Amino acid sequence: MSAAIVLAGNPNSGKTTLFNELTGARQHVGNYPGVTVEKKQGTCPTESGKLTIVDLPGTYSLTAYSLEEVVARDFLVDENPSMVVDIVDASNLERNLYLTVQFMEMGLPVTIALNMMDVADKRRIKIDIEKLSKLLDVPVVPTIARKGKGKKELLTTISSHVENKIKPLNISYGRDIDTALDKMEEMIELSGFLTAKYRARWVAIKYFENDSQITELGKKADQKIASDLERVVEKVTDHLSATLDTHPEGMIADHRYGFINSILKQGVISYAQDRNRQQISDKIDRVVTNQFLGPIIMVAIIMGLYKFTFSYSEIPIGWFESFFGWMGGVADSALSDGLLKSLVISGIIDGVGGVLGFVPLIMFMFLGIAFLEDSGYLARMAFMLDRVFRMFGLHGSSVIAFIVSGGIAGGCAVPGVMAARTLKSPKERLATLLTVPFMNCGAKLPVFALLVAAFFSENEATVMLLITLISWVGALLVARLLRSTIIKGEATPFVMELPPYRLPTIKGILIHTWERTWQYIQKAGTVILGVSIILWAMMTFPGLDQTKIQEFENQRSVITSGVSSQILDELETIQGDQLSANALTVKESLTQVDFDEAHAGLKNSIAGRIGSSLEGITKFAGFDWRTNIALVGGFAAKEVVVSTLGTAYSMGEVDPEEITSLSDKLKAADGWGPLTAFSLILFTIFYAPCFVTVVCIAKEAGSWKWAGFSVVFNTALAFGVSVLFYQIGSIVL
Amino acid sequence: MKKMNLRQMQVDQTGTITFVKADGELGRRIRDMGLIPGKEIKVQGRAPLKDPVSLRIMGFTLTLRNNEADHIEVEVK
Numbered sequence: 001m002s003a004a005i006v007l008a009g010n011p012n013s014g015k016t017t018l019f020n021e022l023t024g025a026r027q028h029v030g031n032y033p034g035v036t037v038e039k040k041q042g043t044c045p046t047e048s049g050k051l052t053i054v055d056l057p058g059t060y061s062l063t064a065y066s067l068e069e070v071v072a073r074d075f076l077v078d079e080n081p082s083m084v085v086d087i088v089d090a091s092n093l094e095r096n097l098y099l100t101v102q103f104m105e106m107g108l109p110v111t112i113a114l115n116m117m118d119v120a121d122k123r124r125i126k127i128d129i130e131k132l133s134k135l136l137d138v139p140v141v142p143t144i145a146r147k148g149k150g151k152k153e154l155l156t157t158i159s160s161h162v163e164n165k166i167k168p169l170n171i172s173y174g175r176d177i178d179t180a181l182d183k184m185e186e187m188i189e190l191s192g193f194l195t196a197k198y199r200a201r202w203v204a205i206k207y208f209e210n211d212s213q214i215t216e217l218g219k220k221a222d223q224k225i226a227s228d229l230e231r232v233v234e235k236v237t238d239h240l241s242a243t244l245d246t247h248p249e250g251m252i253a254d255h256r257y258g259f260i261n262s263i264l265k266q267g268v269i270s271y272a273q274d275r276n277r278q279q280i281s282d283k284i285d286r287v288v289t290n291q292f293l294g295p296i297i298m299v300a301i302i303m304g305l306y307k308f309t310f311s312y313s314e315i316p317i318g319w320f321e322s323f324f325g326w327m328g329g330v331a332d333s334a335l336s337d338g339l340l341k342s343l344v345i346s347g348i349i350d351g352v353g354g355v356l357g358f359v360p361l362i363m364f365m366f367l368g369i370a371f372l373e374d375s376g377y378l379a380r381m382a383f384m385l386d387r388v389f390r391m392f393g394l395h396g397s398s399v400i401a402f403i404v405s406g407g408i409a410g411g412c413a414v415p416g417v418m419a420a421r422t423l424k425s426p427k428e429r430l431a432t433l434l435t436v437p438f439m440n441c442g443a444k445l446p447v448f449a450l451l452v453a454a455f456f457s458e459n460e461a462t463v464m465l466l467i468t469l470i471s472w473v474g475a476l477l478v479a480r481l482l483r484s485t486i487i488k489g490e491a492t493p494f495v496m497e498l499p500p501y502r503l504p505t506i507k508g509i510l511i512h513t514w515e516r517t518w519q520y521i522q523k524a525g526t527v528i529l530g531v532s533i534i535l536w537a538m539m540t541f542p543g544l545d546q547t548k549i550q551e552f553e554n555q556r557s558v559i560t561s562g563v564s565s566q567i568l569d570e571l572e573t574i575q576g577d578q579l580s581a582n583a584l585t586v587k588e589s590l591t592q593v594d595f596d597e598a599h600a601g602l603k604n605s606i607a608g609r610i611g612s613s614l615e616g617i618t619k620f621a622g623f624d625w626r627t628n629i630a631l632v633g634g635f636a637a638k639e640v641v642v643s644t645l646g647t648a649y650s651m652g653e654v655d656p657e658e659i660t661s662l663s664d665k666l667k668a669a670d671g672w673g674p675l676t677a678f679s680l681i682l683f684t685i686f687y688a689p690c691f692v693t694v695v696c697i698a699k700e701a702g703s704w705k706w707a708g709f710s711v712v713f714n715t716a717l718a719f720g721v722s723v724l725f726y727q728i729g730s731i732v733l
Numbered sequence: 734m735k736k737m738n739l740r741q742m743q744v745d746q747t748g749t750i751t752f753v754k755a756d757g758e759l760g761r762r763i764r765d766m767g768l769i770p771g772k773e774i775k776v777q778g779r780a781p782l783k784d785p786v787s788l789r790i791m792g793f794t795l796t797l798r799n800n801e802a803d804h805i806e807v808e809v810k
Contacts, residue, residue: 061765065758094791095767123792209761247756253764257772275792276747276775282794291781383796387782390798493801494785495762498794 009087011058107168124272324353351532374504393483406439425492437689443638454663686718
């Protein structure tokens, strides 16, 4: 037997834990076609062969409102799985069965894994499993997924029931609707309306539920039948609203819960205590979401997550850096000078290093977030912060993405963008994705540090604080703007479960973290390497022409011609700091020629030409061609702004961590002053995210359109802000 | 027995849902989570800024914004 089975169930029912238990490391994560919803698939060895298992997104219902629900439903209809294993939280039976009932109405073969039996026991909830199975007419297997209990029994049950014939469930929805359903079912069956895929009565129910996906399919399939059905629904709707002041959607939900209740009441479940009484989780919540203590604890946890992500990842990032530094060194000595060497070192090794350099960050961030999410705290954070973020069209859960991106200066937008995955509401999620790059990531800090040291050295702390404030206010205002224009729409309802606090399983957290990290390496990695090579080419080609190169050679000859051969030998053989004073002077002159040549090469490169040609516009913001090139370079990574400014000022590549000489140079340079500096700071806060972030936005938003938007819109916004500031500043000062 | 809006309920107060006005997506979500007439609920707490509200129904905890709670009518003892 190698039939596919699916795992389905409510969020927080232990579905993923069971999936991990069944498949172990034999899983594969992808996306459902065309959407960003994760699709997990794995295999599980059984006595009768290998079983393919698909983990459907967790949902509470099967309407067509949320993306997860549409995806789950389409998968069930299109793939026709041989068994739907419905994970039902035994401690929360009534609500979980609401989904079960909907699977059965679709006519799908269902096996219930009655999970969290231990939690139910602890709450002194007694469930008569045999009776439940008999009344629902589906197999029910008790499990405790966290401890791997019931796994074997579940697999045996699945394989013995896979071939069984299914009798779809028909629930009574009250006389009015039932009569109409009978009639519609007949109409649908006679005309074969959508019946290739769907069960006739189910289609009729969906018409009553006003399910947009089905009604649209219906219109396309057969206009006439579709409008006939709509008329029947309309008549009943009018009747219900006139006689009972209700509508079919409400009636259907009421009767579904009524059906479940009628089963549970036949002695299936008994509570030894009031089920709404305070649980341990509620007592924790009294403290953790308390009006005063709640925010304090939240700040502490956010700081903790931040520290965990960025401090602990430093060590492995250091390993990566030294490894790629070493690789660069090897390539440097193995290859002869020239284009190939430059490509290998600056294009490929730096590119791969750039991709992998983020890996420790992403891993640590997801470790932290997985812990917060699985423990149940993330939902509390969303609960507490919703009021604030909602004002800007965002969601309480947006906070994590903002903080990780650099809401506390020094984060990184790459893991920040990926952190937006915890948001389940699509519009709020997109707005979050597009605004988190405004935060002050660790790569922007050297740029700020350079400019602040050069021009605002008396008020360093104040200006840095001001920068943080500007980026927060800017990001939130832009979010508000986006949510009232291109991502317009009602706030997604905040009807959200606060799951009981649980200690996350190590296995679950590790699998979760590894999946996300691997996805980043796989998907973003290739694109990032490609863009890195393109950027290298832009900063390198077309290079200097022969006569220019000759000029620099001549300058070198002039310097060396007057020097004794003894000193030349010294330059060849002895390391820098042991040179004699004379040799040192010669070496410095030679290095200056190298810097001048790099400067000339950069100015002549594609990036340089773009920078020069834009000078006409950017002068309104106070930027000359040197700044422009540096900003183009900053698209690779923001700290490159600093090193490129160094080259553009003929100082060679400046190490972003040693900026004193460059800041002195800027202070003295033409056209620079506090006004230009702050204008550049503003531009750096708001302009296009670095391309690694852009690639991640494309992957997370599911379309390159939004990635392109963030590049164009952010740059335009940054330019607008800088020009406004510079022009007003020029008048006032 | 007194009828009131869910928004007006005090923390720790219990009541029975009598009517759910919402339709569309919000209505569907509310009903899917079991907020239907006849169900007993207990207000569990409010966020530090008094919105959203968390409540207990059928043994689990659910959160709702105040303007979403407005759609739900409750009968309290």
